[in-house]
Amino acid sequence: MRGIAGSGHSQFLDVLHRSHAGVEDRVRTNKAMGLDNLPSASWEVNCGWMLAANLASDLDAWVRLLTLHDIEDLADAEPTTMRLCLYHLPARLANHARRRWLRIDATWPWAQAFTTRWNRLTQLPPAT
Template identity: 70%
Template sequence: MAESIPTARQAGCTGALILRGDSAFYSAEVVAACRAQDTRFSITAKLDRKVKAALAAIDPGAWTPIKYPRAVFDEQAGGWVSDAEVAETSYTAFTSKKGKRVTARLIVRQVKKKLDPPAADGQGELFPAYRYYPIFTDSPYTLLQAGSSIVITRCRSRPTPISSTVRSPSQDWTVNQGWMLAANLGHDLDCWVRLLTLHDQDDLERAEPDTMRYRLYHLPARLSTHARRRHLRIERSWPWAQAFVLAWQRLTQLPALA
């Protein structure tokens, strides 16, 4: 963090910076680095005993319903999520580390669990069960603004498995810079392919990179040349052959760069 935040400012980032990270970033050192660099933080808190106690202490009437403009798939919730509830409380983290405790906001999003297996017709649930997503943050935004950004950020960041520094291939920052650039370029290209060519394909519009790799990028096809023309011969039984052809046609119809 001590190197990446100044690098972001040197690259032209102005105004308030907010570090968003998953639970791998939940540490006193990361928060201290953010504050030393005049940067806000918004980090997924680990659901340990203390955090669970803080969640249990939230007044049931403090939860505020929120609805997202577009549903996003949540693996932990087991389906598409279009609404949830958010609440916040004050929380002091890292109390076991002398001189490094931090008090900030704990913003929590709760999503109702789906019944598994589904209840029989006419049989209701005895009591609702929820999944909780706590965010430890010093964000200046209001509860609804910050709560809505949790799921939006999660949706944007989930397809990229490179957000955590624990996945970096080297301990050398220069090597990691090149790797991070290449990985992000690949992720951006994948996003643009879906946005420009698969926006009306329900099963591919929001597909993750692993799904795109299996269905389109690892294509069971053969490229051949005949009469000075190239032919792509796709296996007829491949379920996503038409989707690939549609994407290819739309890409080739894009105007050339000036």
């Protein structure tokens, strides 16, 4: 990087490589969320697929940031681990007395992490 003061120092190169590693991590996550395989030969269908995959990746990142920041196993988990632990929920949604009840299997090892995440999400202030 010619012309930038301090660009020959090891600290500058370390910061540059660390920021690029973060970008590569997000690209890898986006590929795992559906951008690895486009479903069609049609440009319009693939645009919709890319939009949906990017929305899923953004939602996953925000859920981690807002609700899973202090849960050690899940804060930096891969998308496949998140699918296994929290997104494929072994539960049943029931209606009773005009309310909805989510009945989670008590023996499921990630039940506490899911309820913590759910409680934190429902306690967020509404967007203005």
